[in-house]
Every structure is written in C-alpha cells, then in structure tokens.
Amino acid sequence: MSSRNGTDRPYDIVLFGATGFVGALTAEYLARHAPADCRWAVAGRSREKLERLRERLAAVDPRCASLPLVQADADDPAALRELAESARVVATTVGPYVSYGEELVAACAEAGTDYLDLTGEPEFVDLTYVRHDARARETGARLVHACGFDSIPYDLGVYFTVQQLPKDVPLRVDGFVRSNAMFSGGTLASVVTAMGRGPQTLRAARDRRLHEPRLVGRRARAPIGSPRFSRETGAWALPLPTLDPRIVSRSAAALARYGPDFRYRNYASLKRLPMALGAVAAVGAGVAATQIPAVRRWLTARYEPGRGPSPERRAKSWFSVRFVGEGGGRRVFTEVSGGDPGYDETAKMFAESALALAFDALPPTSGQVTTAVAMGDALLERLRTAGIAFRVADSR
Numbered sequence: 001m002s003s004r005n006g007t008d009r010p011y012d013i014v015l016f017g018a019t020g021f022v023g024a025l026t027a028e029y030l031a032r033h034a035p036a037d038c039r040w041a042v043a044g045r046s047r048e049k050l051e052r053l054r055e056r057l058a059a060v061d062p063r064c065a066s067l068p069l070v071q072a073d074a075d076d077p078a079a080l081r082e083l084a085e086s087a088r089v090v091a092t093t094v095g096p097y098v099s100y101g102e103e104l105v106a107a108c109a110e111a112g113t114d115y116l117d118l119t120g121e122p123e124f125v126d127l128t129y130v131r132h133d134a135r136a137r138e139t140g141a142r143l144v145h146a147c148g149f150d151s152i153p154y155d156l157g158v159y160f161t162v163q164q165l166p167k168d169v170p171l172r173v174d175g176f177v178r179s180n181a182m183f184s185g186g187t188l189a190s191v192v193t194a195m196g197r198g199p200q201t202l203r204a205a206r207d208r209r210l211h212e213p214r215l216v217g218r219r220a221r222a223p224i225g226s227p228r229f230s231r232e233t234g235a236w237a238l239p240l241p242t243l244d245p246r247i248v249s250r251s252a253a254a255l256a257r258y259g260p261d262f263r264y265r266n267y268a269s270l271k272r273l274p275m276a277l278g279a280v281a282a283v284g285a286g287v288a289a290t291q292i293p294a295v296r297r298w299l300t301a302r303y304e305p306g307r308g309p310s311p312e313r314r315a316k317s318w319f320s321v322r323f324v325g326e327g328g329g330r331r332v333f334t335e336v337s338g339g340d341p342g343y344d345e346t347a348k349m350f351a352e353s354a355l356a357l358a359f360d361a362l363p364p365t366s367g368q369v370t371t372a373v374a375m376g377d378a379l380l381e382r383l384r385t386a387g388i389a390f391r392v393a394d395s396r
Contacts, residue, residue, distance in 0.1 A: 010087075012087070013087065013090075014041045014043050014083060014091070015091050015093075016070075017044060022342075022346060023093040025344065025347035027057055028057065029347045031064050033352075042057075045074070084104070089113065090113055091147075091350060091354045093350075096124075097117060098197065105132050118147060118148040119243075121243070122246060142365055143369070146370075149342055150242065154266065158264060173324065174266075176230060178235075181342050218253070223265060225239045236269070242266065320336070336388065348383070349383065353379060356375045
C-alpha cells in the first residue's frame with residue numbers, strides 16, 4: 001500500500017526524536033505552520049520528555065495541548081513497525097543514523113510509509129539503498145535522506161540552477177558554500193561517527209555500485225575538485241567530500257532535465273588563504289584523530305546530544321551557497337541563502353519536506369529518492385515562501 005493512499009492511518013506525520021535539539025525546533029515549526037487539518041504526533045523514547053515538549057508546543061498553539069504522543073525506542077523493532085504503520089510520513093532526527101536509523105527505514109519500507117531524515121552519513125544512505133530500496137519500490141514508500149542543510153540547499157540549488165540553463169546540452173555546475181554557524185552535540189556525534197568509519201563507508205559505497213543500475217546514454221558525475229582560487233566568487237575554494245555532491249549526482253541521474261552529460265563540484269568558500277590552509281589542516285587532523293575509538297568517545301562527550309547554540313547565537317547565523325552553472329553557451333550565477341543553517345533553517349527544511357510529502361501533488365516516485373526527485377518544484381516553492389531565498393544573481 002502506498003502511503004499516499006493511507007488516509008485511514010491515524011497520523012499524516014509522526015516526528016520521531018522530537019525531544020532532541022533539532023527535533024524540538026522542528027516540532028515548534030510544525031506547531032506554527034502545519035495546516036489545521038494536519039494530523040501529526042511527536043515520538044521518542046521518553047514519555048516524560050514528550051510531555052514536557054507538548055507543554056512547550058501548547059504555548060505556541062493551544063491546540064497542541066492534545067497533541068498525540070508516541071513512545072518508541074530506536075532499538076525496538078516492534079515499536080518502530082507500529083509507528084511506521086500508524087503514519088503516512090515519518091520524519092526522524094535520531095542519529096547517528098548508522099547506529100540508530102536502519103530499523104526505522106526497514107519498518108517504513110515494509111509499511112509503505114514515506115520516510116525522511118537529516119543524515120549526512122554516506123555509509124548509512126548506501127546501506128539503506130542496498131537493503132531497503134527494492135522493498136520500498138514494491139510498497140510505494142519514498143525514502144528521502146538528507147532533508148536539512150545536508151543536502152537541500154545543494155540539491156534544490158542545483159535543481160534551480162539547471163532550470164536557468166539550456167536543455168539537452170552538457171551542463172557544469174559548481175557550488176560554493178559560506179556560513180558562520182555553530183553545531184550541536186547531535187551533529188558532532190554524527191560527524192565524528194562518520195569520520196571514524198572510513199573503511200565501512202568505502203565498503204558500503206562499493207556494495208551500492210554493485211546493486212545500482214548503470215545510467216545508459218547519459219552521464220551524471222560529482223568528482224572532488226581541487227583547491228583553487230575562484231575568480232567567480234573572489235575566494236579560496238576547498239573541495240568538500242560530503243554527502244551533498246552524491247545527492248546532487250543522483251538527482252541528475254534520475255532527471256533528464258540535467259542533460260546528457262552533467263558534472264557537479266562542491267566547495268567551501270573562504271576569503272583568506274591562511275584560513276583556507278588552517279581549515280585543510282583541521283580536517284586532516286580531525287580525520288586522523290577520529291580513527292582512535294577513545295578519541296571519538298572523548299570528542300562526543302565534550303558536547304552532549306540534545307544541546308546546541310542559543311537562540312541569540314542562531315539569530316546571528318547565516319548561510320549562502322553560490323552556484324556557477326554553464327552549458328550551451330550560457331553561464332548563470334544563482335544563490336540559495338538563509339539564516340542559521342544547522343538548526344533554524346534545517347528545522348524549516350525538514351518540516352516543509354514532511355508537509356510536502358504528506359499534502360502536495362508530487363511526481364509518482366518510490367524507493368530511495370532525493371529531495372529534487374521526490375518533491376522538486378513543490379518543495380522549492382514551499383521553502384521560498386518560508387523565507388529561504390533561491391535567486392538568479394547574474395547570467396550571460
């Protein structure tokens with residue numbers, strides 16, 4: 001059964017991990033912006049924490065005083081199956097996903113329930129593709145990973161950029177990200193976990209390549225670029241070996257609008273050379289340090305999950321991703337920008353993605369799909385309405 005037809009289910013959306021830092025921000029966003037007829041619930045392992053969250057939400061909207069609470073643990077497959085069967089869309093913030101996420105993906109794939117997460121972990125995305133994509137295609141479930149700052153600004157930013165370029169020609173897009181934001185304990189735990197699992201990540205990627213159908217008659221690539229000074233942005237560009245380029249290339253492989261030969265590269269943009277060199281050194285040291293289990297435990301213990309930047313600090317945070325697209329003799333500059341990327345804007349992107357899957361007229365897709373493939377124009381318009389800018393900066 002496809003979740004799009006599951007109107008007999010008690011809930012349109014269940015937010016799992018709602019009492020965590022980003023989870024609570026997402027719940028508050030839904031309390032303010034979900035339509036009056038949206039049947040939604042918050043879920044987590046602690047009934048007491050869920051009740052406290054409901055009290056906070058009732059201060060935002062008195063109707064939330066009766067918001068349903070669903071108690072479930074990430075380690076309890078039976079509870080997760082019941083959760084998945086109760087909802088049309090399940091959105092989860094519970095990470096690191098490679099440690100806590102797969103049972104819920106499996107439950108949603110089996111139940112035909114749309115699934116959303118905030119992962120930036122390539123290993124997890126590849127594992128769930130190999131193990132659950134086929135079943136999700138059979139049941140009609142859409143498994144949509146990386147529905148926050150990883151990777152919506154890049155995936156939908158490139159999608160928007162491609163629409164400004166000619167059709168049916170080779171296209172090249174480079175993205176350059178800048179931000180002044182801080183991270184939370186949950187984000188740190190996910191990053192440290194991913195950095196410390198290099199061999200497992202490589203194995204998962206190889207296994208995916210064995211199972212994934214090859215693209216015939218077209219190419220869609222996301223190579224890692226080289227450090228360079230970018231004349232387009234007037235800054236130093238450092239390649240980012242994150243999940244985002246992989247998501248973009250999968251959108252390009254699925255959508256013919258990206259042309260017969262598509263290439264995307266992803267960079268961090270830094271104004272000063274010493275800062276760029278320091279960033280390279282810091283990343284290298286971080287990767288080396290996280291190979292030691294004791295160091296990983298120490299790092300994650302320094303900043304516990306559930307904590308994050310204050311509202312005052314988030315109010316000062318911002319992000320900008322500038323894209324340079326070329327093809328068919330045309331060159332275009334576009335930009336995606338907004339406020340605090342890791343928390344306020346991520347909660348907005350995540351909640352709007354769940355609402356889009358639950359209520360919007362979307363392309364008929366299933367299995368593991370990207371935000372551009374699953375929601376495309378509908379999500380882009382939702383985010384613009386919600387205050388995230390997608391704009392053409394210049395073209396010629």
